[in-house]
Amino acid sequence: MGTSEARARIEALGLWQGEVSLQPLKGGISNESWVVSDANGRHVVRFGADYPFHHVSRLHEGMVARAAAEAGFAPEVRHTGPGVMVTRFLGARTFGPGDVRAAIGPIAMLLRRFHREMPRHVSGSAVFFWPFHVIRDYARTLAAGGSRMTPHLPRFVALAEGLEAAQIPLPIVFAHNDLLPANLLDDGERLWLIDFEYAGFSTPLFDLAGLSSNAGFAPEETETLLHAYFGAPPDAALIRAMAAMQVASLLREAMWSMVSELHLNAPGTDYVAYTDETLARFETALDAYQTRTGKP
Numbered sequence: 001m002g003t004s005e006a007r008a009r010i011e012a013l014g015l016w017q018g019e020v021s022l023q024p025l026k027g028g029i030s031n032e033s034w035v036v037s038d039a040n041g042r043h044v045v046r047f048g049a050d051y052p053f054h055h056v057s058r059l060h061e062g063m064v065a066r067a068a069a070e071a072g073f074a075p076e077v078r079h080t081g082p083g084v085m086v087t088r089f090l091g092a093r094t095f096g097p098g099d100v101r102a103a104i105g106p107i108a109m110l111l112r113r114f115h116r117e118m119p120r121h122v123s124g125s126a127v128f129f130w131p132f133h134v135i136r137d138y139a140r141t142l143a144a145g146g147s148r149m150t151p152h153l154p155r156f157v158a159l160a161e162g163l164e165a166a167q168i169p170l171p172i173v174f175a176h177n178d179l180l181p182a183n184l185l186d187d188g189e190r191l192w193l194i195d196f197e198y199a200g201f202s203t204p205l206f207d208l209a210g211l212s213s214n215a216g217f218a219p220e221e222t223e224t225l226l227h228a229y230f231g232a233p234p235d236a237a238l239i240r241a242m243a244a245m246q247v248a249s250l251l252r253e254a255m256w257s258m259v260s261e262l263h264l265n266a267p268g269t270d271y272v273a274y275t276d277e278t279l280a281r282f283e284t285a286l287d288a289y290q291t292r293t294g295k296p
Helices: 003-011 058-070 097-101 104-120 131-144 150-165 204-214 219-230 236-263 271-293
Strands: 021-025 032-038 041-047 077-081 084-088 173-175 184-186 191-193 200-202
Touching (some): 003 021, 003 041, 058 084, 097 204, 104 219, 131 150
């Protein structure tokens, strides 16, 4: 939306004191965000609808964001309403892949605490995020929508089944489930998590795999992350399960983009290019996994 429309919608919230100024906040690929300044400071106003095709409920996301703020993991939530959320603007540095690789230990500890502590703060119906179900459901959505990727869907689903079979039993945790580097912030004193659209109960490996695959970890960096998170050197079964989940996380991200090609239109986002880029990373990771494990 343009600045005039955004200003009208933001001022209509009735939350502000004194003069209001706003500027677009870049970086999101499915929502639209603005930094709003008034007499009480700076705030982030983010607009985003429910996305059933992505299993995104803003009511659930708002609950998680408030719970994460209460638990000390996320910025204060100042308002939630239909299609809008207002949070405190931290003025923190947004992480990129290199920042993630340089902070493996602190991030592992952050995720370990998030996974363990968040169940005491979330409320309402339990939402479960299983990436292999998401992949299968995305395949149905893509086929129904006539996606350009429809001829490839049977292969993707078959590959996902093999990756799912490589998983091992682990405790269920409350996970973030969308650990792109940009969802980590550093204010110079501590790390923060943001954007809880996909948060829910899951295996800890999906957060660890998403974090590492999205940041381009080398195998030795992945083992460092596993050691830091679990508190002991990973055994062969855990290393293999993690490698499989890293491949699955890239496949899920690529299929997220394929679905977004059909249903989203975020300003400045080229979903076709993002699909192709993520698919290339998926194929590279898959080849490395198959070479390492001997799987076809």
